[in-house]
Amino acid sequence: MAVVKEFTLPDLGEGLTEAEIVRWMVEVGEVVAIDQPVVEVETAKAVVEVPCPYGGVVTARFGAEGDTLAVGRPLVTVAVGSGSGSGPVDGPPDAEDGTDEGSGNVLVGYGTGAATARRRNRVRAVSAAAGHSLTGPQAPVETGTQVAERATAPAPAATATAPAALAPQTADGPVAVISPLVRRLARDNGLDLRALAGSGPDGLIMRADVERALAGAPGNANGAGHAGTGTAPAQTTSAPASAADGAERVPLRGIRGAVAEKLSRSRREIPDATCWVDADGTELLATRAAMNTALAAAGADSIPVLALFARIVTAALARYPELNATVDTERAEIVRLPAVHLGFAAQTDRGLVVPVVRDAHTRTTAELAAEIRRLTEAARSGTLTPADLTGGTFTLNNYGVFGVDGSTPIINHPEAAMLGVGRITPKPWVHQGELAVRQVVQLSFTFDHRVCDGGTAGGFLRFVADCVENPAVLLATV
Template sequence: MAQVLEFKLPDLGEGLTEAEIVRWLVEVGDVVAIDQPVVEVETAKAMVEVPCPYGGVVTARFGDEGTELPVGAPLLTVAVGSVEPVTGAGSGAAAAGAEPSGSGNVLVGYGTGAPPVRRRRVRPERLSGPAAVAVATATSASAAPGEVAVSGRGTEGVRGPVAVVSPLVRKLARQNDLDLRQLAGSGPDGLILRADVESAIRSAAAAPATESAGTPAGMPAGAPAVQTATPAVRTAVAAGPSARSVGERIPLRGVRGAVADKLARSRREIPDATCWVDADATELMAARAAMNGAGGSGAGPKVSVLALLARICTAALARYPELNSTVDTEAREIVRLPEVHLGFAAQTERGLVVPVVRDAQGRNTESIGAEIARLTEAARTGTLKPAELTGGTFTLNNYGVFGVDGSTPIINHPEAAMLGVGRIVPKPWVYEGELAVRRVVQLSLTFDHRVCDGGTAGGFLRYVADCVEQPAVLLRTL
């Protein structure tokens, strides 16, 4: 007889206490294998797939896509035991499991590595005992309001699949209260693309304007309109004319909420100061061109400016280790850290994230550049692991990509410093006693004044500027 086991949202590590359901990977009635990913969730740090430690039949799911759940809340239930799945004629597929068992691996990324199985669905009549009751109850209640459950053999009723691959597309639809099941995708095999969602949002925004002249037909006089484009519009309608001064309300949660909390804590706890200097980056850019084989037969991946600056930072931190530290406020101690885990700011569609190049002090420019490229691509696709976004000891922020010259960076708590880099642009510059046009960059260092004084911070920044102006200075530390 099958036994119904409950799988709860596991502790995802790194101090995370909640996660938002982005996409369910299984339906009620599906057969799942041990450690098979069953749901994709978004934490404050990354998008991750959660594997289920049990093998059996999914009998219930808890939470719709877009629901935020705390760690320890039920995710789904699985009927574990002797269950005969629905298979094709003559397939001879094995049963879902003979004994109630599981891997015990409830942390993301700690599965047994068993190969994924083809999704199969079990008819409720094939189940017995608590499993049958659970599946029947879950499927009868699974249809959304106004939606008729699709009936097959037996009493199974499930929603049809939504042809969406990208979590970002789902999130955009969710933020605008758009039902993806009502869209026809323009991608291959009807795949719903971001352009489809944006077009539907624009159409929904234009619809209320045509109805503003009066109450829609069939609606009682004085009844509030409910078909509006966004949650913000519905809020304004419900609250009346005075709501115009309130504006749109955007929840601070997920990545943006985590960033807001960290920045506020940094300003609250760290007595920071900023110093800056303009540097002639002409020679640095020439060195980069030589490394990349400009005009020659250069081989291998291109060296980025960010990789060169990162290597300069590791050399500077070796000379000024005070800036590679943190402050233990309870013990009133400065903790100097032996390894340099170099973070770099990356802007993504999900917001600002800071991937970390671990053990950067032992890497050369090419190795740092390759790791930055890998982490940047993972950030772009939303596949960064929580461990790749934590543990940084120093951060490099290249805001020059936004076309600005300078800034006063906010320290990435609990680190002690951040180097900001502006755009590199041609400017008038006195070079060897004469006015010339050189490629100039502004460098800004924000530092925790508890770990060092201005002399140390100025020495660090001056060394970085010297390496930018004369890359040969780095040869002394290689």
């Protein structure tokens, strides 16, 4: 006998409570293998492929692309066979022979540890007039053939998408909302959640429901005012005006929302100050060119400028460890951290992310270059894990790649400082008492004034500039 197993959105780690569906990777009626990714979701930190711990036939998907699901809500249901249902399946036997227990390998934030790259196969349609699809979490399936017939037959809408929305909540009953972000969005816009009909599983009110209500979408319970009151909600008057003005509303969610929240919190909580200095980077570039010539001869990868600055930063933090810190506001304590986990800002199609090089203080320049290269490629492909994006103690921001000289960076909360690097460009410079054209870079340093005073910040920045102008200074401090 076969049963239908329900797979819910797992805990993706780092305090994340919800995720947005980016792309479904399977269809209803498709055969999936144990630990095969079934959906790509975007959290506030990264885009993650979520693997299913069951092997069998997908009988339902919950949520459309763009919907936001809370952790613990259903993602898919899978008809798990006992090994006797291989007849009607067009694919390898291991694709449809699931186990009742599943793999058990769905890890927090990282998918599974034993995922395999087996190809997916769609079940052949046995009969266009087959019976009803399986819906219950323990509904029995008599044979493998019936599994295929049920999974591929025309199914009620509830088996292919989330269950239909429930009626609006009663005035004194509980509100079907799990996400605190959804509650806050409604509260900030004066929206009564009790007047909404949730489109999520079991009538759960989703972010999309609130956004439709705020936009005055037709068919929503709030579109014509609160049920039974005849009064229009406060937000319905502003939406037509925005539409008439041609304004575009872009929801602050996912990575963009996380960036907005973190930067706003940094500005609210951290009394930051910025100092800057111009430095002659001619010798640094010459040193890099010599290093890369030697590495090329040995068949090794080249060293990017960012890796050189990463090495300089780790040396500077060894000299000024008070800047590798955070502030515990509840206990009114400065917490100086023993390890340097160096974040670096990276611009991607999905927004700004800050991958973290773990234990940067223990790595050589070549090892820093290799790890920065790996994380950058993962950022561009959208495969960074939550662990790759958290735990930083200091951030390096190379905004020179955008062709600008200076900036006043916002500290990456809860860190205490950030070094900004502008473009390295030819400028007139007094070198050895004479005017010359040199490769000049502007360095800016933003720091939390609670952890140190200007003397410490200035000393840190001056040391960095000295290493840029004369890389031998770095060798002398190792």
